[in-house]
Amino acid sequence: MTKLQTASLPLWSRGLVAVLAAQFITAMADNALLFGALALLKSEHYPGWAAPILQEFFVCAYIFLAPFVGPFADCMPKGRVMLAANLVKLLGAVAMCLGVNPFVAYGVIGIGAATYSPAKYGILSELTSADQLVRANSLMEASTIAAILIGALSGGVLADWSVRGTLIIVASCFALAALASLLIPKLVAERPLGKLSIAAMLREFFHGARGLFGASGAQFALVGTSLFWGSGATMRFLLVAWVPVALGIHNNRMPAFLNAMVAIGIVIGAGLAAKFVTVEKADRALPAGVLIGLAVCLLSTVSSLPLAFVIMAVVGCCGGFFVVPLNALIQEKGHESVGAGHAIAVQNLGENITMLLMIGAYTLAFRAGMPITTLACSFGALLALLIGAVCLHRARFVRLAALEMN
Numbered sequence: 001m002t003k004l005q006t007a008s009l010p011l012w013s014r015g016l017v018a019v020l021a022a023q024f025i026t027a028m029a030d031n032a033l034l035f036g037a038l039a040l041l042k043s044e045h046y047p048g049w050a051a052p053i054l055q056e057f058f059v060c061a062y063i064f065l066a067p068f069v070g071p072f073a074d075c076m077p078k079g080r081v082m083l084a085a086n087l088v089k090l091l092g093a094v095a096m097c098l099g100v101n102p103f104v105a106y107g108v109i110g111i112g113a114a115t116y117s118p119a120k121y122g123i124l125s126e127l128t129s130a131d132q133l134v135r136a137n138s139l140m141e142a143s144t145i146a147a148i149l150i151g152a153l154s155g156g157v158l159a160d161w162s163v164r165g166t167l168i169i170v171a172s173c174f175a176l177a178a179l180a181s182l183l184i185p186k187l188v189a190e191r192p193l194g195k196l197s198i199a200a201m202l203r204e205f206f207h208g209a210r211g212l213f214g215a216s217g218a219q220f221a222l223v224g225t226s227l228f229w230g231s232g233a234t235m236r237f238l239l240v241a242w243v244p245v246a247l248g249i250h251n252n253r254m255p256a257f258l259n260a261m262v263a264i265g266i267v268i269g270a271g272l273a274a275k276f277v278t279v280e281k282a283d284r285a286l287p288a289g290v291l292i293g294l295a296v297c298l299l300s301t302v303s304s305l306p307l308a309f310v311i312m313a314v315v316g317c318c319g320g321f322f323v324v325p326l327n328a329l330i331q332e333k334g335h336e337s338v339g340a341g342h343a344i345a346v347q348n349l350g351e352n353i354t355m356l357l358m359i360g361a362y363t364l365a366f367r368a369g370m371p372i373t374t375l376a377c378s379f380g381a382l383l384a385l386l387i388g389a390v391c392l393h394r395a396r397f398v399r400l401a402a403l404e405m406n
Helices: 014-043 050-075 078-097 102-122 130-161 163-181 198-214 218-247 253-276 279-299 305-337 340-367 372-405
Strands: none
Touching: 014 050, 014 078, 014 102, 014 130, 014 163, 014 253, 050 078, 050 102, 050 198, 050 218, 050 340, 078 102, 078 163, 102 130, 102 305, 102 340, 130 163, 130 253, 130 305, 198 218, 198 305, 198 340, 218 253, 218 279, 218 305, 218 340, 218 372, 253 279, 253 305, 279 305, 279 372, 305 340, 340 372
16 A cells, blocks of 8 residues: 555544554553553662663663664554564563563563654554644544553552562553554555665664754754653653652552543643644644643642642643644654654654653652652753743744745
């Protein structure tokens, strides 16, 4: 099936349904696994600051593989790339079940996730037309966030029941996601791979990065999504530490429930973005990013569980409204310039370097003994300032572009 043929398909094609199903199952397993792995560290008496280090192993896989997973996703049918990636995730989950060092096993799962990401987003521009791309992204985000919701809830509850049982269930879900990937139509490869050498791939990656950054509007979207996912990854660990101190609750479930409220909010925000924001007007989503940071600042003052749930839902709603149009813009600009898979790989590099830095800074502050409420407030304020700076820069760019046209 060619891009010309797929452009005429309705939004709800068999291919898109298969992609959404595979994404839902694998994302659900990813999020249940996180809480299972955190419970595993707790049961094996690792120090509290070790939990974020687990995520660093996962993130490093994205960073080191960034130059290679984009070409890999573009040079093969993306459904088959998703299949291979889910099998790698399955390998890592089985290794963790069998008692392999959890940091190493989680790093293997990170390799699968890094391979999977360019394919899952890149395939959307091959299955839908340009005018449906924001809607397709909203469906992808809604599917992902619903999976995060169910995965976080089930992961927290299952981890309180049995750590080993949680890991076995997660491994089974990765196997099911691999089977779902087989139902994705075998599309024509977007771009043939050139020379099969590391040096050639690195040159191609950095050439693609320059091309994407040179595409009008792509820069602010790349910075915005990087800040969003970096802050989201850090928030998970911040909540794990914040809940016992602020709410006096010490089980595995409550941080998972609060993460689930973020997921519910993102589904709502993604739906609002699909209705009110187009790719051409993606910068309208930027103020919602500032509100994320302000809401986190407010959370640092809270000691009421119901209010904490409300604030986390607001954080998620602002996040969904913020990130969906930016993702769509990056995909469109990438498809027009360097290939969707290359574009998502460049995006992943920026996002994961930001995650590495944010989680690293959080870990250092936590290990140094900074009170968790102070840390939460500082984190929210910094996020609001950074996204505010992106807003101002984008507004200035648009104003100057308008002046040049006149």
